[in-house]
Amino acid sequence: MWRYVATRLLQGAAVIFLVATATFLILRLTPGNPIDVLVGEAEVTPEQVAGIKQLWGLDRPWYEQYLTWLGNMARGNFGVSVIRTGVPVGTMLAQAAPVTITLNIAALVASVAIAIPVGILAGIRRYSALDYLGTVGATLGVALPSFWVSLMAIILFAVKLRWLPPFGLHSWSGYILPAAVLATEQTAVLTRMMRGSVASVLHQDYVRTGRAKGLPEAAVVLRHAVRNALLPVITVLGYRMAFLLSGTIIVETVFALPGIGRLLTDSVYHLDYQVVQAIALLLAVIVVVANIATDLVYALVDPRIRIG
Amino acid sequence: MGHRRMAEGGTTRREFLARAALMALSASSVGPARAAAAQAPRRGGTMVVTGHQEISSLSPDDAGPTVHWTAVTQIHNALLELDENYALVPTLAQSYTASPDGLSYTFKLRRGVKFHDGTEFTAEDVKYTYEWYMNPANHAINANNFKDVDAVQAVDRYTVRVRMKQPNAAFPAKGASTFIVPAAYHSRVGEKGYKSAPIGTGAFRLKEWKPAEHTLVQAFDQHFRGRPYLDFFRVDIVPEASVRAIGLQTGTSDSAVWPLLVEDNLRLAKDPNFTTFVTVTTGVNHFPINNKRPIFADKRVRQAMMHAINRQRLIDDIFKGTAVIATSHLSPAFKTYYEPNVTKYPYDPAKARALLDEAGWKPGSDGVREKDGVRLSFTCVTITGDQARRPEAEVAQQDLKAVGIEMKLAEAPVATITEKMHKGEMDASLFNWTYGGGGGDPDPSVTLRSNGGNNWSHYENPKVDSLIDAGLREPDPKKRRPIYSEIQKIVAEDVPFLYIMYWNWYTIFTKRIKGLPKSAFNGPQLYRKAYQWWIG
Numbered sequence: 117m118w119r120y121v122a123t124r125l126l127q128g129a130a131v132i133f134l135v136a137t138a139t140f141l142i143l144r145l146t147p148g149n150p151i152d153v154l155v156g157e158a159e160v161t162p163e164q165v166a167g168i169k170q171l172w173g174l175d176r177p178w179y180e181q182y183l184t185w186l187g188n189m190a191r192g193n194f195g196v197s198v199i200r201t202g203v204p205v206g207t208m209l210a211q212a213a214p215v216t217i218t219l220n221i222a223a224l225v226a227s228v229a230i231a232i233p234v235g236i237l238a239g240i241r242r243y244s245a246l247d248y249l250g251t252v253g254a255t256l257g258v259a260l261p262s263f264w265v266s267l268m269a270i271i272l273f274a275v276k277l278r279w280l281p282p283f284g285l286h287s288w289s290g291y292i293l294p295a296a297v298l299a300t301e302q303t304a305v306l307t308r309m310m311r312g313s314v315a316s317v318l319h320q321d322y323v324r325t326g327r328a329k330g331l332p333e334a335a336v337v338l339r340h341a342v343r344n345a346l347l348p349v350i351t352v353l354g355y356r357m358a359f360l361l362s363g364t365i366i367v368e369t370v371f372a373l374p375g376i377g378r379l380l381t382d383s384v385y386h387l388d389y390q391v392v393q394a395i396a397l398l399l400a401v402i403v404v405v406a407n408i409a410t411d412l413v414y415a416l417v418d419p420r421i422r423i424g
Numbered sequence: 425m426g427h428r429r430m431a432e433g434g435t436t437r438r439e440f441l442a443r444a445a446l447m448a449l450s451a452s453s454v455g456p457a458r459a460a461a462a463q464a465p466r467r468g469g470t471m472v473v474t475g476h477q478e479i480s481s482l483s484p485d486d487a488g489p490t491v492h493w494t495a496v497t498q499i500h501n502a503l504l505e506l507d508e509n510y511a512l513v514p515t516l517a518q519s520y521t522a523s524p525d526g527l528s529y530t531f532k533l534r535r536g537v538k539f540h541d542g543t544e545f546t547a548e549d550v551k552y553t554y555e556w557y558m559n560p561a562n563h564a565i566n567a568n569n570f571k572d573v574d575a576v577q578a579v580d581r582y583t584v585r586v587r588m589k590q591p592n593a594a595f596p597a598k599g600a601s602t603f604i605v606p607a608a609y610h611s612r613v614g615e616k617g618y619k620s621a622p623i624g625t626g627a628f629r630l631k632e633w634k635p636a637e638h639t640l641v642q643a644f645d646q647h648f649r650g651r652p653y654l655d656f657f658r659v660d661i662v663p664e665a666s667v668r669a670i671g672l673q674t675g676t677s678d679s680a681v682w683p684l685l686v687e688d689n690l691r692l693a694k695d696p697n698f699t700t701f702v703t704v705t706t707g708v709n710h711f712p713i714n715n716k717r718p719i720f721a722d723k724r725v726r727q728a729m730m731h732a733i734n735r736q737r738l739i740d741d742i743f744k745g746t747a748v749i750a751t752s753h754l755s756p757a758f759k760t761y762y763e764p765n766v767t768k769y770p771y772d773p774a775k776a777r778a779l780l781d782e783a784g785w786k787p788g789s790d791g792v793r794e795k796d797g798v799r800l801s802f803t804c805v806t807i808t809g810d811q812a813r814r815p816e817a818e819v820a821q822q823d824l825k826a827v828g829i830e831m832k833l834a835e836a837p838v839a840t841i842t843e844k845m846h847k848g849e850m851d852a853s854l855f856n857w858t859y860g861g862g863g864g865d866p867d868p869s870v871t872l873r874s875n876g877g878n879n880w881s882h883y884e885n886p887k888v889d890s891l892i893d894a895g896l897r898e899p900d901p902k903k904r905r906p907i908y909s910e911i912q913k914i915v916a917e918d919v920p921f922l923y924i925m926y927w928n929w930y931t932i933f934t935k936r937i938k939g940l941p942k943s944a945f946n947g948p949q950l951y952r953k954a955y956q957w958w959i960g
Contacts, residue, residue: 152842275670
């Protein structure tokens with residue numbers, strides 16, 4: 117077991133290192149640099165630009181910048197933002213992270229709360245009206261682009277009904293629409309998973325046994341079927357983390373939320389190297405850890421699975 | 425214009441606008457009867473405006489982008505400030521004089537002006553601020569505005585004299601419009617500390633700054649022009665243009681600093697619940713063309729291209745009529761220096777063909793003209809994903825094809841375009857850029873002079889070079905005007921780049937914002953006047 121964990125962690129570290137290096141190289145291969153963005157329309161001389169580049173260490177060869185960056189990362193120093201002219205990237209991440217975390221937890225809780233019961237019901241009563249409704253909802257949820265869903269949600273709930281603010285976080289209600297949009301696709305996927313899983317489990321021998329020994333149907337479904345049906349759903353939840361995070365980028369942009377997704381798009385646009393590198397690294401770590409954790413949880417939940 | 429703005433097709437705050445918009449609404453409220461009926465100003469409330477990108481710093485040196493500037497201008501003042509009608513208005517200065525040789529400027533400062541920390545504004549603060557920009561060790565982005573300044577002298581507590589190394593007539597508009605920081609405070613916290621905690625003399629002082637979310641400023645009771653009516657002024661960051669429009673419609677915000685989609689602009693401009701100012705930008709929408717390429721060497725070819733392109737159709741079809749035809753490199757918005765009497769290029773394909781024939785370019789077998797075995801063919805690189813200008817290029821491509829010029833289209837990121845255009849490694853591109861007029865001065869040294877850093881088209885004309893120099897050496901605006909008229913006439917004759925149009929700029933306010941000017945030539949500059957507005 118521990119040996120397995122250690123191996124997975126080492127593999128994960130290699131993946132993270134590769135992601136970090138690739139991000140660094142891709143950014144350096146992209147034409148332009150953050151100084152051009154910083155300077156903007158100001159009438160600057162080439163000497164001035166050279167001076168500003170030197171100030172930020174961007175005049176040095178890329179491999180030197182790379183090694184410095186690796187060294188800093190190893191010491192837990194994420195570097196500084198050029199566009200925010202010297203603000204530590206760590207500070208920027210700390211400011212943005214709570215927004216994204218809140219949004220993702222809300223979306224996750226909402227999607228699980230809806231998808232599990234709906235999926236169970238649809239699985240038990242297959243080809244019923246409820247099942248068809250669930251299928252249509254799930255298909256739409258996956259198919260509709262979240263950008264469009266976001267705008268439609270704003271038009272309906274903020275413009276027409278005036279129930280919720282169209283954007284921003286001036287009150288907690290600002291989280292409702294973006295979390296709901298973010299939860300839509302997730303809910304759709306999980307509902308389908310849960311439905312299929314429950315349906316297949318209901319054919320298992322132990323379910324028949326449960327029924328045969330006279331257990332109430334609710335006990336058969338909830339205690340025996342659902343517990344087993346949850347296994348694949350847990351796996352999916354783990355790897356869906358990455359999808360949730362990418363969905364955050366669009367939702368944070370449309371709803372004007374100052375989270376990690378917005379920070380990433382802004383920084384890519386402005387070629388703010390160290391910020392993009394730090395976020396890419398952070399996302400790689402999250403995905404790797406989520407995957408390892410999923411495998412471990414899987415083993416814990418299902419006694420048949422032995423790892424190591 | 426910076427990359428961010430070029431990419432978005434926008435203009436910047438330094439886009440000074442000339443033709444006032446005068447939508448029926450603002451025009452109709454002109455007149456004494458109307459003014460008398462207006463509500464009396466009321467104190468209180470928060471005005472919310474929306475911008476598209478984060479405010480990454482509150483230092484005046486970083487306030488190039490329009491959204492930054494909108495917040496920074498509430499907090500600071502300059503000796504001279506440009507107003508929404510293009511006038512350079514003494515603000516922290518009471519008056520100023522230029523010596524006849526243009527070698528010194530003397531500013532009499534306003535007395536009793538307080539910074540937000542309660543200290544008094546004096547000549548020392550001006551001296552400190554200007555010298556900070558002049559010191560190369562500080563790597564100030566706007567250092568160039570002080571390049572010809574020799575020394576700044578605090579003659580007495582309320583008099584500043586700026587001595588020049590050589591005359592530079594752009595100094596009042598560029599140098600003296602620099603926001604003043606308090607010497608004692610800025611020197612203590614340094615520029616780095618100042619970026620997040622600025623202290624100025626402005627009508628509002630900083631209350632809360634969350635770069636990607638909002639910047640909140642609060643009324644400054646001791647402001648020298650009197651406490652503003654608004655209690656608070658807030659800039660919310662909303663990246664999506666359609667969501668900014670929704671903000672206006674739902675009353676979540678009172679104005680959008682950065683443009684909405686054309687459709688939303690047109691719709692809201694007609695809506696009686698909004699006050700709309702339509703102005704013209706100073707940045708010209710143009711095809712820079714590399715004059716060093718042999719096919720563009722003959723000016724008759726460049727003139728023919730101007731005649732070949734149906735610019736009014738581009739404006740009507742691609743931009744829904746929200747632009748005006750360019751006549752040269754200066755915007756008609758820039759009234760003080762705009763020269764309308766120049767060579768014009770109405771849509772005239774026959775004339776285009778005649779000019780090409782005359783220049784020796786004869787139609788080849790595939791319809792593309794040729795001369796000495798060279799085809800009249802080039803590549804125009806538009807900005808990747810540029811949804812406004814790519815279709816513009818496609819229509820122009822058809823127009824050029826009709827007279828026998830082949831323009832191939834390609835796309836590349838902004839940074840690639842600027843780099844390759846600078847190096848002369850690209851035939852042509854299509855973007856908007858300001859050729860003089862930015863900051864309120866017509867000087868195009870950077871864009872039209874042969875050694876200019878942003879001379880995209882690699883244009884070289886010794887006559888223009890010497891006129892540009894003469895314009896900078898002449899402090900008297902009346903004598904400067906004919907110099908810049910001459911430059912515009914030469915540019916219209918030479919056609920160093922294909923100047924197409926000037927876009928309209930919509931500045932929209934909800935009707936609850938009162939005290940707005942009756943008209944404006946310059947939309948972005950309107951936000952300087954927030955201290956006069958109230959919520960009705």
